[in-house]
Amino acid sequence: MMPRAADVPIIEVEDLNVRFRTREGLLHVLENVSFSLRRGETMGMVGESGSGKSVSAYALTRLLPKTADVQAGTMRVAGLDYLSAPKADIEALRGKTISMIFQNARAALNPIRRIGDQIADVLHRHSGLTRKDAREAAVQALAEVKIPDPAARYKSYPFQLSGGMCQRVMIALALAARPEILIADEPTTGLDVTTQAAIMDLIREKAASERMTTLLITHDLALAADYCDRFVVMHAGHVVESGATGPIFARPAHPYTRRLLKATPDGTSALSDLEPIPGNLPDLRKATTLCRFAARCPHYAADICDVPQKLRPAAGAVWPAHHVACARAADLNAEAA
Amino acid sequence: MSDLLELTRLKQLYPVKGGHLHAVDDVSFSIGKGESLGLVGESGCGKSTLVRLISRLVDPTEGAILLNGRDIAGCPAKTFGRDADRRRIQVVFQDPTDSLNPQWRVGKSIADPLRRLTKGMSEAEITKAVALAAERSGLPVALLDRFPHQLSGGQKARVGIARAIVLEPELLILDEPTSALDVSVQVLILKLLDDLRSRLGMSYLFVSHDLNVVRMICDRVAVMYLGKLVEIAPTEALFENPRHPYTRALLSAIPGRSEGRITLQGDARSPINPNPHVCRFYGRCPVGQDRCAQSAPLLTFAAPDHGAACHFA
Numbered sequence: 001m002m003p004r005a006a007d008v009p010i011i012e013v014e015d016l017n018v019r020f021r022t023r024e025g026l027l028h029v030l031e032n033v034s035f036s037l038r039r040g041e042t043m044g045m046v047g048e049s050g051s052g053k054s055v056s057a058y059a060l061t062r063l064l065p066k067t068a069d070v071q072a073g074t075m076r077v078a079g080l081d082y083l084s085a086p087k088a089d090i091e092a093l094r095g096k097t098i099s100m101i102f103q104n105a106r107a108a109l110n111p112i113r114r115i116g117d118q119i120a121d122v123l124h125r126h127s128g129l130t131r132k133d134a135r136e137a138a139v140q141a142l143a144e145v146k147i148p149d150p151a152a153r154y155k156s157y158p159f160q161l162s163g164g165m166c167q168r169v170m171i172a173l174a175l176a177a178r179p180e181i182l183i184a185d186e187p188t189t190g191l192d193v194t195t196q197a198a199i200m201d202l203i204r205e206k207a208a209s210e211r212m213t214t215l216l217i218t219h220d221l222a223l224a225a226d227y228c229d230r231f232v233v234m235h236a237g238h239v240v241e242s243g244a245t246g247p248i249f250a251r252p253a254h255p256y257t258r259r260l261l262k263a264t265p266d267g268t269s270a271l272s273d274l275e276p277i278p279g280n281l282p283d284l285r286k287a288t289t290l291c292r293f294a295a296r297c298p299h300y301a302a303d304i305c306d307v308p309q310k311l312r313p314a315a316g317a318v319w320p321a322h323h324v325a326c327a328r329a330a331d332l333n334a335e336a337a
Numbered sequence: 338m339s340d341l342l343e344l345t346r347l348k349q350l351y352p353v354k355g356g357h358l359h360a361v362d363d364v365s366f367s368i369g370k371g372e373s374l375g376l377v378g379e380s381g382c383g384k385s386t387l388v389r390l391i392s393r394l395v396d397p398t399e400g401a402i403l404l405n406g407r408d409i410a411g412c413p414a415k416t417f418g419r420d421a422d423r424r425r426i427q428v429v430f431q432d433p434t435d436s437l438n439p440q441w442r443v444g445k446s447i448a449d450p451l452r453r454l455t456k457g458m459s460e461a462e463i464t465k466a467v468a469l470a471a472e473r474s475g476l477p478v479a480l481l482d483r484f485p486h487q488l489s490g491g492q493k494a495r496v497g498i499a500r501a502i503v504l505e506p507e508l509l510i511l512d513e514p515t516s517a518l519d520v521s522v523q524v525l526i527l528k529l530l531d532d533l534r535s536r537l538g539m540s541y542l543f544v545s546h547d548l549n550v551v552r553m554i555c556d557r558v559a560v561m562y563l564g565k566l567v568e569i570a571p572t573e574a575l576f577e578n579p580r581h582p583y584t585r586a587l588l589s590a591i592p593g594r595s596e597g598r599i600t601l602q603g604d605a606r607s608p609i610n611p612n613p614h615v616c617r618f619y620g621r622c623p624v625g626q627d628r629c630a631q632s633a634p635l636l637t638f639a640a641p642d643h644g645a646a647c648h649f650a
Binding site for chain 2: 049162164189190191193194197198201219220221222223225226259260263266267270271275276
């Protein structure tokens with residue numbers, strides 16, 4: 001039986017390995033990372049800084065520097081096989097098929113061009129509009145991201161706008177060509193909650209109305225819970241847990257996910273209830289498929305844990321799509337129950 | 338609790354083309370000794386201007402800033418750097434990387450306030466004071482010889498805190514001290530700050546976007562909107578029983594509280610030459626009525642410690 005179109009993932013990544021050549025040696029930044037997104041789905045990617053979230057995004061947009069060595073079992077985006085396709089074809093996906101909201105909008109915008117012109121450029125190039133039509137559409141795009149007085153703001157330079165405004169311009173820019181896939185890398189970090197909510201609602205609206213597939217990269221678990229259907233938790237270049245949002249929050253299966261939740265203020269906890277996660281990210285200069293959380297994990301047991309980690313269905317999971325990469329997940333789950 | 342800091346009718350207007358931008362408009366509140374006051378509001382509401390005013394980096398247009406009863410608003414920002422009260426107010430800045438001199442070893446950064454604001458300290462005394470501040474901030478003394486780029490984000494945050502407490506200030510202004518940190522490090526820094534406040538008896542002005550953090554750290558919370566103080570109350574009263582419609586919208590936007598979200602429609606009013614008879618929130622306010630466009634509400638107190646500036650609060 002042919003799978004239905006909706007079931008074919010628009011992003012399919014299996015065993016993605018990214019290594020950086022540095023003066024201190026090879027850094028194993030991503031190791032056997034696998035995830036997939038179906039069309040129209042919003043998936044979150046959460047983890048501390050240095051866990052490899054942004055590198056995953058850059059691998060999908062092929063924006064990694066030359067010092068990166070990228071290997072994968074499967075890597076397919078919007079039907080294009082990254083492993084065999086010519087570089088030019090992959091680059092041609094950017095803008096129209098796959099688009100990205102970068103961290104730190106002010107730095108990502110061109111400081112010496114008017115913001116409206118920057119959006120018009122995208123429309124001119126990717127939507128085939130004439131310069132004049134592109135200008136009008138750019139004003140419309142600014143209005144869509146709720147920038148007051150868009151015609152006047154068209155002429156502003158990034159330095160004349162507040163951080164929240166720059167963020168909205170960045171989003172207008174990323175959405176201008178109506179991309180099929182949006183990668184949003186910390187789109188609301190540093191914004192106040194009301195602006196954050198407005199921007200996330202806008203992304204959600206677009207995702208629904210255009211069946212846009214969204215990968216939301218964030219360190220904010222509560223935000224991921226509000227806006228994502230599913231998410232993956234990353235730690236030190238490994239995917240440690242993945243599944244639907246509800247089940248992960250209700251019954252986190254990986255000790256790291258549990259610690260992350262325990263460290264996040266949720267509005268009801270007192271400061272004394274929160275527990276920091278001990279230790280730091282491990283040295284990424286060593287390639288290891290063994291658990292990279294071992295040194296920070298309160299449940300580490302040498303004889304059980306020192307085996308290659310692989311995502312397996314979470315023990316006792318009612319939800320088959322809930323996967324965890326922890327050798328002790330089953331007995332820890334039994335203990336907790 | 339006697340007051341350490343008292344702001345009365347503080348105003349800061351910036352001249353712009355076609356008039357004045359009212360960055361801080363007629364704001365009055367106080368911070369008690371040992372108290373932690375949270376300051377929240379969206380970007381552009383005047384939080385940062387208020388921080389600059391209180392730390393006396395800029396001169397207010399009008400109003401008084403009383404520190405231990407003395408009005409420091411009259412002392413020009415240019416000379417306040419040499420004022421005896423300067424050392425009583427210190428700031429921990431938002432970005433732990435940007436706020437450290439990359440060419441200085443961090444020990445030198447921590448010592449800088451001592452060299453600038455105290456007289457006649459010997460090198461040995463300075464070294465000792467720096468070591469004490471580092472220890473109080475949980476920064477291993479061995480790291481004092483490092484440069485900022487050799488430290489992690491959490492360690493740099495500790496350097497910023499050590500530099501701010503080395504003079505044992507009475508008021509510590511914390512401008513988004515943990516927004517650049519991961520949750521696991523944030524917990525450590527918040528616990529450190531909470532502990533330092535009780536140990537050193539400091540007062541905090543805690544500026545933050547993260548309302549969940551404010552709720553844990555602060556005794557009282559002040560909410561600003563477009564230059565105005567719209568609500569001020571003890572933390573639990575504010576979170577449990579917000580009176581101002583803007584506060585309610587703000588609280589409803591906290592991630593993880595998906596139900597009952599109040600979405601603000603309409604555009605914010607301009608902070609340039611605002612009509613003094615119109616409520617600043619009018620136009621975006623879900624409960625706004627004609628009356629709000631005829632007279633701007635004043636801060637009124639339903640309970641002695643719970644004020645809100647809304648006709649319908």
